[in-house]
Amino acid sequence: MTTQEIISIIEQSNTEKIRFAVTDIDGVLRGKIINKDKFFKGLQQGIGFCNVIFGWDSNDVCYDNGTISGWDTGYPDAFAQIDLNTFRLIPWNDDTPFFLADFSNDERLQTACPRTLLKKIQQQSIELGFSPVFAKEFEWFNFKETPQSLYDKQYANPTPLSPGMFGYSILRTSEHQNFYNDLFHLLRQFNVPLEGLHTETGNGVYEACIEYTNVLEAADRAVLFKTGVKEIAYKHGIVASFMAKWNSNLPGCSGHIHQNLFDSADNNLFFDAKDNNHISNILKHYIAGQLYCLPHIMPMFAPTVNSYKRYVSGAWAATTISWGIENRTTALRVINHAQNSLRLETRVPGADANPYLSMAASLASGLYGIKYQLPLSVEATMGSAYNNSELQQLPKTLADATELMKHSAVAKELFGDAFVDYYVRTREWEWKQFTQQVTDWEMKRYFEII
Numbered sequence: 001m002t003t004q005e006i007i008s009i010i011e012q013s014n015t016e017k018i019r020f021a022v023t024d025i026d027g028v029l030r031g032k033i034i035n036k037d038k039f040f041k042g043l044q045q046g047i048g049f050c051n052v053i054f055g056w057d058s059n060d061v062c063y064d065n066g067t068i069s070g071w072d073t074g075y076p077d078a079f080a081q082i083d084l085n086t087f088r089l090i091p092w093n094d095d096t097p098f099f100l101a102d103f104s105n106d107e108r109l110q111t112a113c114p115r116t117l118l119k120k121i122q123q124q125s126i127e128l129g130f131s132p133v134f135a136k137e138f139e140w141f142n143f144k145e146t147p148q149s150l151y152d153k154q155y156a157n158p159t160p161l162s163p164g165m166f167g168y169s170i171l172r173t174s175e176h177q178n179f180y181n182d183l184f185h186l187l188r189q190f191n192v193p194l195e196g197l198h199t200e201t202g203n204g205v206y207e208a209c210i211e212y213t214n215v216l217e218a219a220d221r222a223v224l225f226k227t228g229v230k231e232i233a234y235k236h237g238i239v240a241s242f243m244a245k246w247n248s249n250l251p252g253c254s255g256h257i258h259q260n261l262f263d264s265a266d267n268n269l270f271f272d273a274k275d276n277n278h279i280s281n282i283l284k285h286y287i288a289g290q291l292y293c294l295p296h297i298m299p300m301f302a303p304t305v306n307s308y309k310r311y312v313s314g315a316w317a318a319t320t321i322s323w324g325i326e327n328r329t330t331a332l333r334v335i336n337h338a339q340n341s342l343r344l345e346t347r348v349p350g351a352d353a354n355p356y357l358s359m360a361a362s363l364a365s366g367l368y369g370i371k372y373q374l375p376l377s378v379e380a381t382m383g384s385a386y387n388n389s390e391l392q393q394l395p396k397t398l399a400d401a402t403e404l405m406k407h408s409a410v411a412k413e414l415f416g417d418a419f420v421d422y423y424v425r426t427r428e429w430e431w432k433q434f435t436q437q438v439t440d441w442e443m444k445r446y447f448e449i450i
Contacts, residue, residue: 006087007043010036010097019090020099021227022049022080023114025426026058026303027354029227033096039082046079046105054078054112054422057429065425068112078109086220091189092182092232100220111418114356115219121360122215125367130261130269132363135195135212136222138351139253140229141246142179142204145239156440158246161204161238169199179236183208187228192221201316202250212258215359222255222355244302244350245309252310252317253351257362258335260343261286271342277325278336284376287323287332287344289369290362291378294321294331294348296408297415298394298401299427300361301349305398305434310350313386318347320391322381329385331394348394357423364414398434402427 001009010018018039021031030053038047055069056062062071069075086100102115110116125132142161143150150158166172173180183206184197195209208229210221226242233240245252261269261282272280294301302308310317316328323332333345344366349358368374385391395401405411406424415423 001087003084006084007040009087010039013097015094015096018097018099019093020047020080020082020101022053022101022103023223023354023356024053024058025112025114025354025357025423027114027223027226027352027356028058029223042080042082043084046081047101048077049080050075051078051109054109057426057433061433063425063429065429066422067425068109068422078103078106081105088191088224089189091186092235100224111416112422114354114360115216117415117419118216118219118356118360118363121364121367125215125261125363128367128370129263130367130370131263132215133212133260133262134215134218134359134363135210135258136218136225136355136359137207137209137254137256137258138222138225138242139200139205139207139251139255140226140240140242140351141202141253142206142233143239143241144237146234146237147239150239158239158241163203165201165203166199167201172199176236176238179233179238180206182232182236183229186232187225190224190228192225192228200251205250205253215259215363219355219359222359226351242351244304244307244352248309251315252312254310254317254347255349255351255353255355255358257346257349257359258343259346259359259362259366268340268342270344271339273339277334278339278342279334282370283334283342283344285369285374286366287334287369288374288376288378289367289372290332290344290346290365291321291323292374293361293365293368293410293414295392295395295401295404296410297361297365297405298348299398299405299423300357301346301353302395302398302401303354303357303427304352304430307350307352308395308397308401311394311396317350318385318394320385320388320393321378322385322388322391323378324381324385327381327383327385329383330381331385334380360415368410368414397431398427399431402431 021029051069052075080101082099082101089095103109103113104116143158193211197208200207270283311319318331322330324330336342
């Protein structure tokens with residue numbers, strides 16, 4: 001739809017409320033309901049939003065090490081710009097109009113705005129003659145809980161939606177078919193169309209693949225998917241969790257990224273019929289760039305303390321800087337079934353990663369390899385990457401990964417000094433919050449015996 005068509009729909013709508021949201025650095029949607037008058041004024045002037053959304057963590061605790069936002073700034077309003085192209089109706093909320101916004105016009109906050117960063121990287125790709133097409137897939141666990149019940153039991157021993165390991169199960173999806181069907185149909189009505197939805201290995205775990213589109217829309221869909229799933233789950237008395245690893249005995253939750261580049265004639269630039277594996281030189285450079293940059297930008301794929309618990313050998317998550325053809329043990333998997341669908345799957349991100357940042361990291365690092373014509377010097381892994389001791393290991397903790405990014409000239413070249421400084425500070429804060437806590441593991445291990 002054109003801008004005027006969207007405006008006309010809102011003008012003629014019977015509803016008096018519009019819902020809109022921005023995405024913070026952790027990938028959490030922060031939003032408001034506004035009336036029509038404020039909406040139309042906001043299209044011209046922007047809509048005021050306290051800049052604390054880039055000055056606190058996912059639990060609303062204010063950073064004491066920030067530079068973008070902080071008590072010293074007085075937490076003034078920043079002005080978010082609504083993107084009319086993100087218009088959709090919320091089918092599980094009386095078809096309330098919904099929009100995404102960002103801070104691309106706010107000089108102070110654009111440095112911290114994840115959506116603005118991805119728009120910048122997308123534009124770089126287009127200027128190089130590459131149209132980036134992406135898609136996201138998610139795994140997540142579902143629980144027979146409510147926010148209150150989880151809070152009351154202090155998030156200990158949540159009850160899974162279903163018991164046992166039932167990957168690709170027809171039985172388990174029929175057990176809760178109203179929820180399962182609502183996910184598929186309501187998300188499509190919300191313009192977050194799914195290619196597939198099924199159970200995965202684990203108690204109450206589902207996996208969904210979102211249809212591919214341009215990289216910015218793909219990230220928008222991914223952010224809205226997570227919130228949409230959680231809201232639909234609430235309607236069914238279910239809590240959905242995208243935590244990377246909630247149980248050490250079960251596989252973690254991934255957020256894999258599928259990607260390729262097309263030219264103006266809609267040709268897949270990753271495909272080459274003359275190559276034995278149909279991999280073009282552009283794709284080889286793109287893979288080389290991602291492999292080279294990966295240790296420099298790891299916190300953008302694995303942003304939390306918990307993220308690194310997912311990287312366990314034999315648990316379907318990559319543990320090494322590696323690639324392979326149709327190999328699910330490597331960090332990068334080339335899927336070369338057909339010309340139009342030949343693509344790269346980056347398997348490092350967990351479901352907890354901010355989609356804007358993980359897609360920006362994937363695209364920027366791939367373009368880095370193309371820009372510098374990096375050779376694909378790492379051999380494709382045949383068989384299990386878990387058993388290859390010659391492969392470089394991924395960072396083991398958020399602290400290690402953040403320290404690498406903090407001093408990385410590569411990260412600063414990709415995203416700019418200001419963003420790297422801001423993001424590193426947020427991850428240092430996250431690690432600091434963890435190190436100050438006494439865990440159940442420590443209590444069980446040391447309370448009596450030491």
